[in-house]
Amino acid sequence: MSVQPQPVGGSLMTRSFRALFAIAAVGFVVIFYRFAFGIGAIAAINDGYPWGIWIALDVVTGTALACGGYAVAILVYVLNRGQYHPLVRSALLTSALGYTMAIVAVTVDIGRFWNLWRVPVYFWQWNLDSILLEVALCVAVYTVVLWIEMSPAFFDRWRRSSNPRLRALATTGLPFVERNLVWIVALGMLLPTMHQSSLGAVVLLAGQRLHPLWNTPLLPLLFLVSCLGMGYAAVILESTLASALFHRRFETSMLAGLAGVVLPVQLGFVALRLADIALRGQIGALFAFDLRATLALLEIFLMLAPVALLWSPAARQRRSTLFRAALLLVGAGALYRVDTYLVAFNPGAHWRYFPSLGEMFSSFGMIALEIMAYIVIVKQFPILSGAGTARREEVAV
Amino acid sequence: MRRRTALKGLAAAGAFAAGARPAAASAPLAVPPDAVGLLYDATKCIGCKACVVACTEANGLEPDRSGYGEGRYQAPVALNARTKNIITLYTDPADGSSSFMKMQCMHCVDPACVRACMLGSLKKREHGIVTWRADLCVGCRYCQVACPFNVPKFEYMSAVPKIVKCELCSHRLAEGKIPACAEVCPRGAVIYGKREELLSEARQRLAAQPSRYVPKIYGEHDGGGTQCLYLSHVPFERLGLPSLGTEPAGRVAQTVQHTIYKGFAAPVALYGALAFVMFRNRKASQQGGAE
Numbered sequence: 001m002s003v004q005p006q007p008v009g010g011s012l013m014t015r016s017f018r019a020l021f022a023i024a025a026v027g028f029v030v031i032f033y034r035f036a037f038g039i040g041a042i043a044a045i046n047d048g049y050p051w052g053i054w055i056a057l058d059v060v061t062g063t064a065l066a067c068g069g070y071a072v073a074i075l076v077y078v079l080n081r082g083q084y085h086p087l088v089r090s091a092l093l094t095s096a097l098g099y100t101m102a103i104v105a106v107t108v109d110i111g112r113f114w115n116l117w118r119v120p121v122y123f124w125q126w127n128l129d130s131i132l133l134e135v136a137l138c139v140a141v142y143t144v145v146l147w148i149e150m151s152p153a154f155f156d157r158w159r160r161s162s163n164p165r166l167r168a169l170a171t172t173g174l175p176f177v178e179r180n181l182v183w184i185v186a187l188g189m190l191l192p193t194m195h196q197s198s199l200g201a202v203v204l205l206a207g208q209r210l211h212p213l214w215n216t217p218l219l220p221l222l223f224l225v226s227c228l229g230m231g232y233a234a235v236i237l238e239s240t241l242a243s244a245l246f247h248r249r250f251e252t253s254m255l256a257g258l259a260g261v262v263l264p265v266q267l268g269f270v271a272l273r274l275a276d277i278a279l280r281g282q283i284g285a286l287f288a289f290d291l292r293a294t295l296a297l298l299e300i301f302l303m304l305a306p307v308a309l310l311w312s313p314a315a316r317q318r319r320s321t322l323f324r325a326a327l328l329l330v331g332a333g334a335l336y337r338v339d340t341y342l343v344a345f346n347p348g349a350h351w352r353y354f355p356s357l358g359e360m361f362s363s364f365g366m367i368a369l370e371i372m373a374y375i376v377i378v379k380q381f382p383i384l385s386g387a388g389t390a391r392r393e394e395v396a397v
Numbered sequence: 398m399r400r401r402t403a404l405k406g407l408a409a410a411g412a413f414a415a416g417a418r419p420a421a422a423s424a425p426l427a428v429p430p431d432a433v434g435l436l437y438d439a440t441k442c443i444g445c446k447a448c449v450v451a452c453t454e455a456n457g458l459e460p461d462r463s464g465y466g467e468g469r470y471q472a473p474v475a476l477n478a479r480t481k482n483i484i485t486l487y488t489d490p491a492d493g494s495s496s497f498m499k500m501q502c503m504h505c506v507d508p509a510c511v512r513a514c515m516l517g518s519l520k521k522r523e524h525g526i527v528t529w530r531a532d533l534c535v536g537c538r539y540c541q542v543a544c545p546f547n548v549p550k551f552e553y554m555s556a557v558p559k560i561v562k563c564e565l566c567s568h569r570l571a572e573g574k575i576p577a578c579a580e581v582c583p584r585g586a587v588i589y590g591k592r593e594e595l596l597s598e599a600r601q602r603l604a605a606q607p608s609r610y611v612p613k614i615y616g617e618h619d620g621g622g623t624q625c626l627y628l629s630h631v632p633f634e635r636l637g638l639p640s641l642g643t644e645p646a647g648r649v650a651q652t653v654q655h656t657i658y659k660g661f662a663a664p665v666a667l668y669g670a671l672a673f674v675m676f677r678n679r680k681a682s683q684q685g686g687a688e
Contacts, residue, residue: 035556036556037554037556038552038553038554038555038556038558039553039558040553040554041554043553045553046553047476047477047478047541047547047550047551047553048547050538050541050542050551051538051542077671077674077675077678078671078674078675078678080678080681080682082682109537110535110536110537110538111535111536111537111538111551111552111558112531112534112535112536112557112558113535113536115532115533115534115535115536116535118516118532118533118535119515119516119535122516122533125516125517125533126515126516126517127511127512127514127515127516127517129511129512129651129654130512130513130514130515130539131513131650131654132513132515132537132539133515133516134654134658136515182672182675182676182679183672185675186668186671186672186675187668189671190664190667190668190671193667194664197657198654201650201653201654201657202539203542204649204650204653205509205512205513205539205542205543205646205647205650206542206543207509207543207545207641207646207647207649207650208545208639208641208646209545217649217652217653219653220653220657345542347547348547350475
């Protein structure tokens with residue numbers, strides 16, 4: 001019943017693709033403006049709140065959403081659930097694109113981007129105390145690893161290319177990747193374990209300027225667990241949307257299986273979070289009825305809501321329920337991360353931050369570009385499993 | 398069976414990681430033997446702001462005229478990308494008593510900004526002064542997130558931005574001069590010297606006039622100690638100096654990170670375990686296929 005991945009095919013210049021292009025164009029005009037006149041010309045970030053949504057959403061939340069590849073890889077390669085293998089390639093593509101976009105967002109965000117290349121190259125200057133250095137190096141290497149993991153999909157097509165160079169690359173590249181697959185995939189699981197947890201440790205350095213509800217030595221573990229829930233959710237969303245938009249067979253039974261894995265992950269997260277708050281004597285702060293306490297409670301509610309939705313095996317087989325629960329999962333993880341990076345951070349009474357239109361439009365632009373890249377790649381290269389049309393589906397089944 | 402193999406492998410990795418003993422996080426840094434700094438005595442300051450102007454001149458900064466008086470005065474309201482040193486006025490809302498306050502980089506003994514900085518652009522260099530090197534800075538602003546005193550500033554309005562903060566006039570020290578703020582202060586409210594000498598001077602003042610001061614030298618131990626020290630008649634927290642305890646501000650983060658990554662053993666063990674489990678799984682599935 002399993003079907004080899006195939007390119008979706010079809011024309012690229014659809015109406016929605018042109019709409020995405022327009023959003024991306026607006027975003028990149030804003031980004032051009034930022035490079036010409038400085039960050040402050042378009043962004044609301046300031047000396048009190050040096051990190052805004054470019055970091056908290058595009059990078060910290062974006063890479064967690066891009067943990068689909070990581071989360072599914074754990075399931076398939078470590079827990080040996082081969083039945084989920086058809087999800088791997090498309091999950092890896094979303095991950096590769098998500099991490100690549102995070103690097104683009106970092107380049108927009110950092111002020112002195114022309115020095116960025118020195119971070120991986122100047123190893124003799126590495127400050128091994130810097131948690132951000134570890135994250136930066138891990139993210140850089142992992143992005144390369146993700147594209148290598150993805151490369152068989154490209155080689156598959158290039159083997160039949162009319163360009164002899166691409167053909168040569170494919171014929172040497174494919175056996176190399178296949179021979180070293182275990183070492184590459186293991187690296188592809190080690191690196192996210194490291195930097196997704198370290199993303200939690202990064203903000204710990206803010207010390208007492210981080211609100212006690214979020215300020216805990218457990219941040220690395222909480223960030224690691226939360227990226228798994230978001231990763232599975234991203235796979236469910238991506239698969240459902242791709243099936244609906246490209247008229248392919250729905251992968252509902254596999255997604256239902258993922259949803260079953262989500263339950264212990266989410267319950268584990270909430271148990272950790274509550275136990276941590278209680279053990280640090282901060283239960284009172286959770287019921288302070290101020291903005292931060294309300295948001296912390298909302299996080300916990302959003303973490304648990306999908307568990308309730310997905311509790312019964314029958315519910316997990318319903319596409320609409322799966323989709324809704326996945327949206328809630330993404331919302332929960334995103335809120336937790338944005339809260340930790342922005343809401344919990346308090347540099348002093350007179351500092352304010354709310355994302356500017358410039359920050360929002362540039363972020364939309366980068367996301368639109370990422371979706372465009374996804375569409376181009378799945379149409380041209382063998383990524384998605386499941387037959388393309390109803391007729392093919394009959395043949396396949 | 399196969400799943401049990403997987404779990405066993407991971408358990409082994411976990412045990413290995415746990416074996417890497419916690420505790421030994423990198424020790425807090427000690428005061429450099431040649432440490433210099435400032436001693437600011439809030440009871441002596443008359444708020445003339447000569448130090449603010451002198452600092453701007455000595456560091457070649459564009460005066461910040463945006464705060465007050467339609468551009469006629471250099472009147473910054475806070476430290477910013479054009480202001481490395483500032484005098485503010487604190488007035489007690491209850492009894493109307495007031496105090497001036499000088500703020501610049503504290504030159505911490507164990508600075509969180511230095512712990513944060515990826516390539517060591519910010520580093521304690523000569524005399525323990527925290528200085529910034531342009532070619533090693535990517536502008537990530539992690540130093541701004543890390544600094545408990547909110548000191549490093551960033552040129553948000555520039556296409557080629559720099560990190561701006563007091564470097565204790567290290568360029569003047571190299572010429573045999575002293576920091577501009579201490580040089581121009583008409584009341585000796587801020588003085589420059591070796592940290593040890595400043596501490597004993599502060600202790601003498603506290604001993605001579607105990608009723609004049611809050612009985613504490615801020616910076617002697619706060620946040621692991623700072624090279625810029627404060628005396629005041631108003632509780633330090635009201636002047637904007639946070640109660641940090643005696644541990645360096647970045648201590649918790651460092652302990653967590655160094656515990657996880659001690660000797661890089663845990664990542665290596667996890668990598669080995671992951672590869673091992675995958676090889677076992679693959680072999681098992683190949684055998685399964687052959688049967």
